[in-house]
Amino acid sequence: MGAPGVKIAVCIKRTPDSESRFRIAGSGAAIDETGLKFDIDDFAGYAVEAALQLNEKAGGGETVVYAVGPDTLQESLRKAMSMGADRAVHLKADNVADGIAIARALASELKGGGYDLVLFGKHSFDSSAGVVGTATAELLGVPCVTAASELSVSGGKGVARRELEGAAEMVEFPLPAVVTIDEGVARPRYPSLKGIMAAKKKPLESKPAQLGTVRVTVSKMELPPERPAGRILGEGVAAVPELVRLLQNEAKVI
């Protein structure tokens, strides 16, 4: 590669504010979006920031954001450009629950794009599944590092740290590659006013997503049963014997 920096695609998702109180829509198979605040999903936000920092550090490169879904995504793509991404591609589709179909649409679009790195959030708040990034890597036939909490690239090679269950590992991989981003890499910046103005002029391409056959559908959504109200056993050390008795006799965990 002649120019400094790397060519990075970041695939983002748009999700509602996680602090929201959710209601189920009349259809019984979706959440009621009335009054909910949507934004770039947390982990996808880290991925955008990671891409921008990698290229800032290298003093060049290009960052392109992608998203699959309805027109409302364009607001989030625009936001990513106001943070500093160079351009955006919107692959139009209804809300899709089939991660493999989304990966198919992204892979067919990214293939031949000449990307050194394709970044995703490690998973999104709504499904927590983390399917799309890894599946896209498989479809592109490139290595995939999941849940990276540190990431650096140089000389056609990447190095990342992954948090495991009770351990961590350092990995090395050749580019091009897919990396899904955990928190810890970089806190997303707020768009500056200058960034917001600049984003208005940046190219946002919109075209239909090539999903293929969709084989996962949402058939129902419901609120979980409330936990029965608990009991305050008392105050301070005096309540300890009663707690231990209940843990032995009622919860049966001692």
Add this chain to the structure above:
Amino acid sequence: MANVLVFAETRNGEVRKVALEAVTAARKLADASGGGEVHALLAGAPGIGGKASQLAKYGADAVIVVESPEFAQFARESLAATVADRAKAGAYRAVVLGFSAQGRDLGPRVAARLDAPIASDVTDVVVSGDSITVKHPGYANKVIVTLTLSGSPVVLSVRPSAFTAVESPKAGRVDQGQASPAPAATVKVTEVKEGAKGRPDLGDAPIIISGGRGLKAAENFKLIEDLADAFGNAAVGATRAVTDDGWRPHADQIGQTGRQVSPQLYVAVGISGAIQHLAGMRSSKTIVAINKDKEAPIFKVADYGIVGDVLEVIPALTAAVREARKGH
């Protein structure tokens, strides 16, 4: 009648609890699909075959043992290829994995290789005619989502502790399998940094003692460690505030952006109960909260609460638990 393939996850040469739970989920699927067989794929370093009987005890009709030195580590690419190739060869109805660090990584790879639909973090599964319906908690456990998957095979990863591993002894005949080669360009592990030893992993532990800012200082986590020791089989967790402050490693974080756990007992110490934290532990079977603020939201989800200074209550609780467990 349709068979179901399980990826039997191991770590350090041992079959993990989530693998037995995956076998139980697969058993349910196979029985509901007209009495098919459950085949467990047990991949590991040479010698792993010795663990096959554990899988048989929990309901595996056959255990496909794949021994290869590269599987001493989590060789993601060749494992994914091995599972997918086996799934293709066996014409299975479903491939079941645990929704653990390994399963999160492998599930989508296998699904992409099979061009099969996938559902993750599954807590229940029902077979209805040609389709499989699963439940999974979405939106940080605030919404239960039911998904319908069409086509065959499907890939399912099951939430740890959602299915209770049930003994259901089967023949567990052992077949030797082959490892599939990894692609040329792969991810190489250069270093593994082990976390604290001597405690079960948060995903495996039946009991979790978790601490928050109410502990006032990093060194007071000693009290949490002592209480965990008193229970004997407990893991130690923490809130995001605590891991952000560096009191505990990031890997210990329980919550929406950390680990999601459902132990038999969750003891929240000095934790106020922010939504971010509740998202990671509200599906625990029994929750105990100890906090000085009686209005703290954690008391709304706790089965048992004590209002008080954790620095006084925890040592007393530790002593009482030790006393109660004498003779264990």
